[in-house]
Amino acid sequence: MKEIVNKLFLEEKTDNFKKEISDSLFNKYGLFPQNHITFLLEEELEFVDKNNRIEEVIILYDFIKWLKKEEIPYWLRGAAGSSLLFYILGITRGNPLPAHSFCPKCKSMDWLDHDYYSGFDVKEDLRCKKDGYLLLTDGHNIPWESFWSYEGNEIVFTIDLPIDSYQKIKGFWESYQAEILKEDILVIRKEFKGLRFLNIDCIFTIEKVNQDFYKTNLDIVEAIKNFDLGDLPKPHNFSDLLHGLGLKFSTGAWTDKTKFMIENLGMNLSDMVAFREDVFFFISGKFAYMEDAWLETRNFNKGKKSWRDIGEINLAVDKWKLAIIEDILYLFPKAHCMEYLIFSIKNKYGGIKDV
Structure with a gap:
């Protein structure tokens, strides 16, 4: 991929990307996340970097940030949601860590009993021992290897998108490739009236959209x-x-x-x-x-x-x-x-x- 991507893009984007990972981790789990979290994230980042996938993730991240800015609903198919990196960056929505509780104020965190397959299963209110805040519970126990190790070198990021967003998204990719690539790479597919940009597969399958999607809480x-x-x-x-x-x-x-x-x-x-x-x-x-x-x-x-x-x-x-x-x-x-x-x-x- 490095042969077709602008070199300046790689250098500038990679430095900024790693800072955004640190900032996102801090915002979620505080200045001193539990060792297990930092270990898993570093392990995944090492795998991604060693296998030369970092540029692909950066491009995906740029696209997802744009979708959110435009308030275009989406979801990622396949095993992408098992990536802790993707979750920390807000690319995916399901937390792949084991079930846990954490305080939104002081960021203290505890792992829940193994009887809980998901943090969403906790029904009683839990309070922080330090400041009395209501604890949040999350985590669904999905190893990051389920994505990177399972799919091997043929990983494609498949994103479901609203049917009526096709032209707008096509315009985004045309503009994006003009900025970062040395050649045209956008592929228009007949299936799902889809778009393929490098290893990012946009398929337009969402027929109805909740207009308040980004404001709707997870009930x-x-x-x-x-x-x-x-x-x-x-x-x-x-x-x-x-x-x-x-x-x-x-x-x-x-x-x-x-x-x-x-x-x-x-x-x-x-x-x-x-x-x-x-x-x-x-x-x-x-x-x-x-x-x-x-x-x-x-x-x-x-x-x-x-x-x-x-x-x-x-x-x-x-x-x-x-x-x-x-x-x-x-x-x-x-x-x-x-x-x-x-x-x-x-x-x-x-x-x-x-x-």
């Missing part, structure tokens, strides 16, 4: 009551709602077996295998190296499940999951459903032509 309680999961059981909390969406979208995940477990064994939607990450967490403790677990997770949707026969899995207390995993043909990334769900809630549950 989780209302979403749990009103979001349509079709024939699936009613969710008890946000994790149930999110997993229900995963079961609904995936192929072979919602079967008579999973239905029986919920209706007769007292299990919840959030206990089921609904996402690629559920497979990863299931097998990760059975491998000596995390890379091997990610490799096997990547192979899962290709129909390769060689890990089923390893001894540690046959002795695992959650071996029952094998019975439902064997029926699954395709699983979506958790981040895909997370970004879709948050967008849908802010957009008043719908308006998207194709998920």
Whole structure:
């Protein structure tokens, strides 16, 4: 990519970009974020930098900032929402960290009990021990590797956009490429009347837009009551709602077996295998190296499940999951459903032509 991008652009944008990351992290988690957060962010940044992806992320960030300025609603498909970097910068909306509470005033933070799959599941009011402020709870436990490691070198940032914003967005890219590129690279696609700029895929699938999208708060309680999961059981909390969406979208995940477990064994939607990450967490403790677990997770949707026969899995207390995993043909990334769900809630549950 460096061969076609203006060199001056790379130098100026990269320096400013790294400062914006630091500023955004400070605004979210204060001057001294917990070590786990800084470790994850530095680890992801190192991966992005080492694989020469930083310029692509900068261009995506510029585009997202422009969309927000113009108040054009959007959401990112695929596993992009698992990136902590993207979340800190405000590119994506779902917090991929494990469930936690934090104080909006003093920025103190605590990890929640492992029983919470999501910070949005906390129903009682929690108060800061230092200043008495009402704590915010967040985090949905999605590893950043789910995006960068899973997709490898073929990463495309796919963004759903309102159909009626096509001409305006086309104009943005034409102006942007004139500023930063040495040659024309914008591709006009027939599918979804789409636009492709480098590895950023703009697809125009949003038919209806909530005009107050950027002012609409995330009402989780209302979403749990009103979001349509079709024939699936009613969710008890946000994790149930999110997993229900995963079961609904995936192929072979919602079967008579999973239905029986919920209706007769007292299990919840959030206990089921609904996402690629559920497979990863299931097998990760059975491998000596995390890379091997990610490799096997990547192979899962290709129909390769060689890990089923390893001894540690046959002795695992959650071996029952094998019975439902064997029926699954395709699983979506958790981040895909997370970004879709948050967008849908802010957009008043719908308006998207194709998920």
